[in-house]
Amino acid sequence: MKRGLSILFILVSFTVGAQRPHVKNNPAYDDKPLHFGFTLGLNTMDFFVTHDPAGYAQDTLYANVSKLLPGFNIGIVSDLRLAKYWDLRFLPGISFGQRDLIYYRNQVVYNSKQRIESSFLEFPLILKYKAKRINNFRPYLMAGINYRIDMASRKAYNPDKAIYVRLKALDLYHEEGFGIDFYLPYFKLTTELKVSTGFRNILVSEPSAEKPEFARALQRLRSQIWVLSFHFE
Numbered sequence: 001m002k003r004g005l006s007i008l009f010i011l012v013s014f015t016v017g018a019q020r021p022h023v024k025n026n027p028a029y030d031d032k033p034l035h036f037g038f039t040l041g042l043n044t045m046d047f048f049v050t051h052d053p054a055g056y057a058q059d060t061l062y063a064n065v066s067k068l069l070p071g072f073n074i075g076i077v078s079d080l081r082l083a084k085y086w087d088l089r090f091l092p093g094i095s096f097g098q099r100d101l102i103y104y105r106n107q108v109v110y111n112s113k114q115r116i117e118s119s120f121l122e123f124p125l126i127l128k129y130k131a132k133r134i135n136n137f138r139p140y141l142m143a144g145i146n147y148r149i150d151m152a153s154r155k156a157y158n159p160d161k162a163i164y165v166r167l168k169a170l171d172l173y174h175e176e177g178f179g180i181d182f183y184l185p186y187f188k189l190t191t192e193l194k195v196s197t198g199f200r201n202i203l204v205s206e207p208s209a210e211k212p213e214f215a216r217a218l219q220r221l222r223s224q225i226w227v228l229s230f231h232f233e
Contacts, residue, residue, distance in 0.1 A: 022135040022136060024133075024135065024136060024183065025136050025183040025184055025185050026183050026184075026185075026188070029183060029188060030081070030084075030130075030133070031081075032081065033080070033081050034078075034079065034080055034081070035079050035233055036076070036077060036078055036079070036233070037076075037077035037079075037187075037188075037231055037232050037233030038074070038075065038076055038077060038231075038232055039073070039074065039075045039076070039077055039091060039093065039229050039230065039231045039232070040072070040073070040074055040229070040230050040232075041072065041073035041074075041075075041095075041227050041228055041229035041230060042070055042071070042072055042073070042227070042228045043070070043071045043072065043073055043095055043097050043225055043226060043227045043228075044068035044069065044070060044071065044097070044225070044226050045068075045069070045071060045097040045098065045099050045118060045223065045224070045225050046065055046068060046099065046223075046224045046225070046226075047065050047099060047101070047221050047222065047223060047224070048220075048221070048222040048223075048224060049063055049064060049065070049101075049218065049220075049221060050218070050219045050220035050221075050222075051063070051217060051218060051219060052216060052217060052218060052219035053219075060105050060106060061103050061104070061105055061110060061213055061214070061217035062103065062104045062105075062217070063101050063102065063103050063104075063114075063214075063217055063218060064101070064102055064104075065099055065100065065101060065102070066100045066101075066102040066113065067100070068226075069097065069098050069099070069100065070097075071095060071096050071097025071098065072095070072096060072097075073093055073094070073095040073096075073122075073227060073229065074093055074094060074095075075091050075092060075093020075094070075122065076091065076092055076093060077089065077091050077231050077232075077233055078090045078091070079128075079233065085129060085130050085131070085132075086127070086128070086129060086130070087127075087128040087130065088125070088126070088127060088128075089124075089125075089126040089127075089128055089142075089144075090123075090124070090125055090126075091122075091124050091126065092121075092122060092123050092124075093122050094119065094120065094121055094122065095118075095119075095120045095122055095225075095227075096117075096118070096119050096120075097117075097118050097120075097225070098115060098116065098117045098118070099116045099118070100113045100114070100115050100116070101113060101114040101116060101165060102114075103214065103217070111211075112162060114163055114164065114165045114214060115163065116163070116165060116167065117152050118150050118152050118153075118167070119150065119151045119152040120148045120149065120150055120151070121148065121149040121151060122146055122147075122148050123146065123147045123148075124144055124145070124146035124147075124175060125144050125145055125146075126142050126143070126144035126175065127142065127143055127144055128140055128141075128142045129141045129142070130181070133183075136182060136183040136184075137180055137181060137182050137183065138180065138181040138183070139178065139179070139180050139181075140178065140179055140180070140181065141177075141178050142175070142176070142177050142178065142179065142192070142194065143174075143175065143176045143177075144174075144175050145172060145173065145174055145175065146172070146173040146174075146175050146196055147170075147171075147172055147173075148170075148171050148172075148173060148198075149169055149170060150167060150168075150169045150170075150171070150202075151169075153166065153167050153168060153169040154166050154167075157208045157209075157210070159208075159210050164207075164208040164210065164211040164212075164214035164215065165203070165204075165214050165215055165218070165221075166203075166204035166206075166215075167202045167203065167204065167221070168200065168202045168203075168204060170200075171198040171199070171200045171202050171223060172198070172199050172200065173196040173197060173198050173199070173223070173225070174196070174197055174199065175194050175195070175196045175197075176194060176195060177192055177193050177194025177195060177227075178192070178193060178194075179191055179192030179193065179229075187232060187233060188231075188232075188233045189230065189231070189232060190229075190230070190231035190232075190233065191228075191229070191230055192227075192228070192229045192230075192231065193226075193227070193228050193229075194226075194227050194229070195224065195225070195226050195227075196224070196225040196226075196227060197222070197223070197224045197225075198222050198223035198224070199222075200222070201220040201221065201222060202221055202222070202223055203215070203218055203219075203220060203221040
């Protein structure tokens with residue numbers, strides 16, 4: 001009986017301690033109508049590949065992204081408070097990444113991989129829905145659109161680089177994700193994970209004169225980017 005009462009006392013004490021409110025950092029932070037910051041992030045870029053049935057039958061080539069490679073993002077945060085649980089965010093920035101397309105012919109790797117590098121100017125407009133703040137953290141959901149300009153896209157093929165797939169420079173993405181705000185004594189740190197998927201077919205269908213089979217094997221390329229961001233606000 002004494003042992004049971006002791007365990008019950010410990011559990012009750014632990015529960016009361018866990019529910020006890022902590023000292024809140026920056027308690028009026030979310031009342032600000034507008035605040036700014038910067039963001040650093042990591043990304044991995046991928047393609048949704050659709051093959052051209054005619055080209056595939058003719059050249060018997062199959063393409064796929066070999067593995068996800070790390071890239072990085074930097075940007076600026078502008079946050080407008082719309083309501084108690086809603087924010088509108090504009091986060092312009094730049095991002096860098098790479099995708100390697102591997103081609104197979106009869107299940108054997110064909111020729112060299114196509115190393116496609118991207119350097120994006122980004123203009124995301126995000127709607128953020130925040131849950132109730134719990135002590136010094138606050139989870140949220142986000143969704144929005146992102147207009148990207150790929151500064152690494154090529155207007156013409158460069159035979160010296162042996163890259164025979166070209167991408168269009170402009171694309172519009174829809175973005176969804178979630179994150180957690182951590183309220184620190186002097187600023188707010190946010191960790192956020194989101195997926196960004198392009199609407200457009202960004203493949204330039206005009207094939208290279210040297211190696212036309214690389215472009216002919218493809219019908220569509222849609223971009224997808226996963227981003228892990230750290231916002232300092």
